[in-house]
Amino acid sequence: MKKTIILSIFFCSFSVKAQDHLLNLLSQDKPIYISYLFKGTKVVNGQSVELPSKGVLQFTIQHRFGTLNSGFYNLYGLDNSQVRLGFDYGIKDFLAVGLGRSSTTKTIDANSKLRIKRQIKDGFPVTIVANFATYVKQWQYTDNQLDNFLFTNQLSFAQQLLIASKINRDLTLQISPTLIHYNLVETLDEPNDKYSLAIGGRYKITKRISVNAEYFHQLNDKINNNVLSFGFDIETGGHVFQLHLSNSSAMIMPAFITKNTGNWLDGDIYFGFNISRVFTLYK
Amino acid sequence: MNKLAIFLFLMLSVQVNAQIFTGKNGEINFFSETPIEDISAVNNKLSAVFDASTNDLVFQLNITDFKFPIALMQEHFNENYLESDLYPKSKFIGRVVNIMDEQATVWGDLTIHGITNSIKVVGSFIKSKNSVSINSQFIIKLKDYNIKIPKIVMYKIAEEIEVKVNIELIELK
Numbered sequence A: 001m002k003k004t005i006i007l008s009i010f011f012c013s014f015s016v017k018a019q020d021h022l023l024n025l026l027s028q029d030k031p032i033y034i035s036y037l038f039k040g041t042k043v044v045n046g047q048s049v050e051l052p053s054k055g056v057l058q059f060t061i062q063h064r065f066g067t068l069n070s071g072f073y074n075l076y077g078l079d080n081s082q083v084r085l086g087f088d089y090g091i092k093d094f095l096a097v098g099l100g101r102s103s104t105t106k107t108i109d110a111n112s113k114l115r116i117k118r119q120i121k122d123g124f125p126v127t128i129v130a131n132f133a134t135y136v137k138q139w140q141y142t143d144n145q146l147d148n149f150l151f152t153n154q155l156s157f158a159q160q161l162l163i164a165s166k167i168n169r170d171l172t173l174q175i176s177p178t179l180i181h182y183n184l185v186e187t188l189d190e191p192n193d194k195y196s197l198a199i200g201g202r203y204k205i206t207k208r209i210s211v212n213a214e215y216f217h218q219l220n221d222k223i224n225n226n227v228l229s230f231g232f233d234i235e236t237g238g239h240v241f242q243l244h245l246s247n248s249s250a251m252i253m254p255a256f257i258t259k260n261t262g263n264w265l266d267g268d269i270y271f272g273f274n275i276s277r278v279f280t281l282y283k
Numbered sequence B: 001m002n003k004l005a006i007f008l009f010l011m012l013s014v015q016v017n018a019q020i021f022t023g024k025n026g027e028i029n030f031f032s033e034t035p036i037e038d039i040s041a042v043n044n045k046l047s048a049v050f051d052a053s054t055n056d057l058v059f060q061l062n063i064t065d066f067k068f069p070i071a072l073m074q075e076h077f078n079e080n081y082l083e084s085d086l087y088p089k090s091k092f093i094g095r096v097v098n099i100m101d102e103q104a105t106v107w108g109d110l111t112i113h114g115i116t117n118s119i120k121v122v123g124s125f126i127k128s129k130n131s132v133s134i135n136s137q138f139i140i141k142l143k144d145y146n147i148k149i150p151k152i153v154m155y156k157i158a159e160e161i162e163v164k165v166n167i168e169l170i171e172l173k
Helices: A002-026 A072-077 B002-016 B071-081
Strands: A056-067 A082-092 A095-102 A107-117 A127-137 A155-166 A171-182 A193-204 A209-218 A227-236 A239-246 A270-280 B020-032 B039-051 B056-062 B089-100 B103-112 B115-127 B131-141 B160-171
Touching: A002 B020, A002 B039, A002 B056, A056 A072, A270 B071, B020 B131, B039 B071, B039 B131, B039 B160, B089 B115, B103 B131
Parallel strands: none
Antiparallel strands: A056 A082, A056 A270, A082 A095, A095 A107, A107 A127, A127 A155, A155 A171, A171 A193, A193 A209, A209 A227, A227 A239, A239 A270, B020 B039, B020 B160, B039 B056, B056 B089, B089 B103, B103 B115, B115 B131, B131 B160
16 A cells, blocks of 8 residues: 555656656747847937847936036026937847937937847857948038038947956946047047047846946047046836936937046036837837 | 566556647736726736646746736836746646536646645637637635735725636637
């Protein structure tokens, strides 16, 4: 009798194994892609490896105020605000285009982001995205009448490789070699091409809030200060709300990477926020 | 004792000769109806195996294969609710306990979000010579699987989700 029981237990365990064996028939070894490295398409000011999904239009309103050290007379910077309105659209899951305009420098920017490679669980370690942007400074009719006016002088360009790795479910790090090209520079000695390297990342403190940081280091002909920014991403359903502190008030790369005069230690700290809302245009 | 050994041996030999049916591109979708917004998603990569000798029936799917009409919902589904980075797969390990008029009753363990619950599901189960067609729908409760819904979400999520399964299994040669 005892033996029967032992045998029947043995048989039971065998039959469980049989079911596991059935599950093994199903195991497909396809790569598991790592997704959602950042909450937003930007780390703080610079681009992140995230793109709007296919058919999704993202509308972003960006605000930057004056410096926190500008005194109560300027309400610590709040009187002095500038805005960038931007649209980003996902043509494919791996390709997105964007259009925006900044108020202070009166610059229109257009960019495209192309995802080249994705991070794979226990496989390829990073996600790689290329970002290309063109910037056109607006002019007035009177500028146009000047003899030395050239449309091409109003242009600048940015090329970036964004390389990011989700270290764990909370921490993502990104490194972005960046080339900015100015068609027009201020002095003869100044090079048109400026190289910089950005290091950034995010850390999720809760499921819906992350802390972000970003630093652009200028590699050649540094005239102005390097930009260091911190941000909080707060996600609420269809919105991502981002709060920033930075030593630059600019929202486009040619301005904040090489033309930034603010210094954290002097209290030139600009507060700003982004609100983005997504709309699904195409399902 | 001898008889038992023979019986066991017989069982084993039956297992070896088992008629096994598998399917890979089954469809599973879920639907959640709320006053504000309906949420639905579909996964076309459901796989299953049925062993006709033991009546064992198993299902498996990848959470990330669920496609939503709204990309942001898909992100929240993966990141916040199902936590697909921690629990990439959902599976059902069970057994067909009764078949009558092509209606089958299936008992088994359903694992979602790392939590396993015993469930009983009734559905249509049409077995022919070399294929099995399974069609079923059932309700799962989010709190049974420790899926937490925050109070402040743009789209409200129902506590109970209706799941529909449809898969065709072909005999494994």
